[in-house]
Amino acid sequence: MGVEGIGGIFFRARDPDGLSAWYKAHLNIGAGCNAHAMGPVDEWAWMTMAGPLVFAPFxxxxxxxxxxxxxxxxxxxxxxxxxxxxLRAAGIAVETRAEWDAPETGRFARLHDPEGNAIELWQPPG
Incomplete structure (x- = not known):
C-alpha cells in the first residue's frame, strides 16, 4: 500500500464560488469537468488524464x-x-518566453487567476 496520486488541491480564496467558475470557464478544470470526455462526469471531481506530475518543494x-x-x-x-x-481572447494576460521552452521539457506559459494565484501551463514534449 502507498500513495497512488494527488487526490485534491485545496487552497483559500476570497470568492471560492467565483474562482471555481473562472477555472471551469477558462481552463475546464474543477468539479464536474472531464478531460477529453474520459468517462462519466462526477459532480465533485475533475476527471484528469493520466500522465506525469512533478511534486517539488522550491x-x-x-x-x-x-x-x-x-x-x-x-x-x-x-x-x-x-x-x-x-485565454487572451477572454482578456486574460498570458506570458510566454522562448527561453522557457525546450525540446526535452516542452512548452510553457504563465498566467494568474483573478485572485493572483500563479498558474503555469505545461505542454510536455511529443
Missing part, C-alpha cells in the same frame, strides 16, 4: 514564482497555442 527565496505566494499551480495541457489564444 527554496523559500525562489524567483520561479511570486515571493508573496506559497505555491504555483502547474497544469499539463495539450494544444497550448489554442489555449493561450482563447
Amino acid at each position: 527554496p523559500a527565496d525562489t524567483a520561479y514564482f511570486a515571493a508573496d505566494k506559497a505555491f504555483m499551480i502547474n497544469l499539463r495541457v495539450s494544444g497550448i497555442e489554442a489555449l493561450i489564444a482563447g
